[in-house]
Amino acid sequence: MSGYVARVRRGDLPGGGTEFERLMESAARRWASIDPLLPAPPRPRRSGDTLLTVSDEAGRPVAAGTMRYSWYQPGEVGRTWGMPDQHWLTPLVGGPEPGRALDSLLTSWREQLEALPTGTGSESSALLTWPARDVCGVVPLQRHGLQPFSVLAVRRRGRGVPPVLPPRDVVIRLADSGDLTEAVALLMEQHRFEEDFGGVFVQAETAEQTRGVLARALSRRPSWIWVAERRGRLVGLVWVSPPQRARWAAPLVSGASPAHIGYGVVTEDERGAGIGTALVEQAHQALDSNGAEVALLDYSLMNPLSGPFWHRMGYRPLWTTWEARPALALR
Structure with missing residues (x-):
């Protein structure tokens, strides 16, 4: 040199x-x-x-x-x-x-x-x-x-998701404040899973901090959080920030009106049944119809589930953190 x-x-x-x-x-x-x-x-x-x-x-x-x-x-x-x-x-x-x-x-x-x-x-x-x-x-x-x-992965507007129907007894709907406790449990399950890959360190305060942030999100109308419910139990969640709530993401991508997906979670015993795909498809339909040109999300390279799933959903790497x-x- x-x-x-x-x-x-x-x-x-x-x-x-x-x-x-x-x-x-x-x-x-x-x-x-x-x-x-x-x-x-x-x-x-x-x-x-x-x-x-x-x-x-x-x-x-x-x-x-x-x-x-x-x-x-x-x-x-x-x-x-x-x-x-x-x-x-x-x-x-x-x-x-x-x-x-x-x-x-x-x-x-x-x-x-x-x-x-x-x-x-x-x-x-x-x-x-x-x-x-x-x-x-x-x-x-x-x-x-x-x-x-x-x-940090990116998906262009309109990029297709493989059509997969969730099980018949699974309902996909917008979350509200009544879902707070179960939704926090889902997110904490995700946090504990991510600890294995060195990107998350669950602290004594993490659950309460997660509850506070989620409560504020659920108080908005619409919440832009979709949940999957099977026989009265929440089994999955996708949490989206639409363009008007994701202006911070604009410098990261050339596309106009970026959105951001903060969480995509399916509880461990329900994975592989199409629930995650159904949740993401619902979120994409809402984003595409609300003018989001691109959607962004983060995933750990060490997580053996995240990369393959999000690639199937139409995302590909834009930035890598070293x-x-x-x-x-x-x-």
Whole structure:
């Protein structure tokens, strides 16, 4: 990697001149060529954060990355969804050799993490998201000790779902506040299952926090939560955020009016009967008729059920989150 020079800055990007704009354009062209559903690359400008830059032999920037640190205290919701100390890098990589530029950027990131006084112990992680189809990054990411961990998947509007009818005694309906207790039990069953894949850490407060968030969702009309009920018992659930409740997802995808599916759950003893497919089909019909151009959802790569199911439902990877635990396992 000789010839590439890494620098560390605080605050905004240096000048925002023509050379940096060329880096932005280069990254945008590569993203557009590999995946039409990727958004335009975001400009990495966060005042006060640490900015890493990489330049080529002629001094032209070929990569930049913003470092961000999140720390979740005991009792906070974030402790359920990952390590307490999270070090994130938001990379922007361009130039004629993006793999080489990314390699240098990751080397610089490792050096910065090593110099930190705290936050890189056994309960820490180093994370970044990378376009799933941008395969030039795979080897550098692996070389630096990062592992693919989770996927943000996307489905275009109208993409078909294989027609499967649920059992005759299963009713699919919108949930309401009367379903709160049983729905929390379903979500906690899902949380405990996900613990096996290292992405969820159930805390003492998790059930009550889940109950609070779900109660607020069920108080809305419509709730956008569908449940499957068999003989008076809830056996499945799909929880959707329609476009008007998922504006935060707009920067993640190029399609207009994105929606997000937060949960798709079928209790263990009812899996394989078509209940999950029926739930998702109901959600898709509602989203398609309400103007959602794309739908997004997250799943763990280690979960042997999630990936195959969601692919059958018309989803495919858009972004991959890569992680090293602890943070200094980054090489």
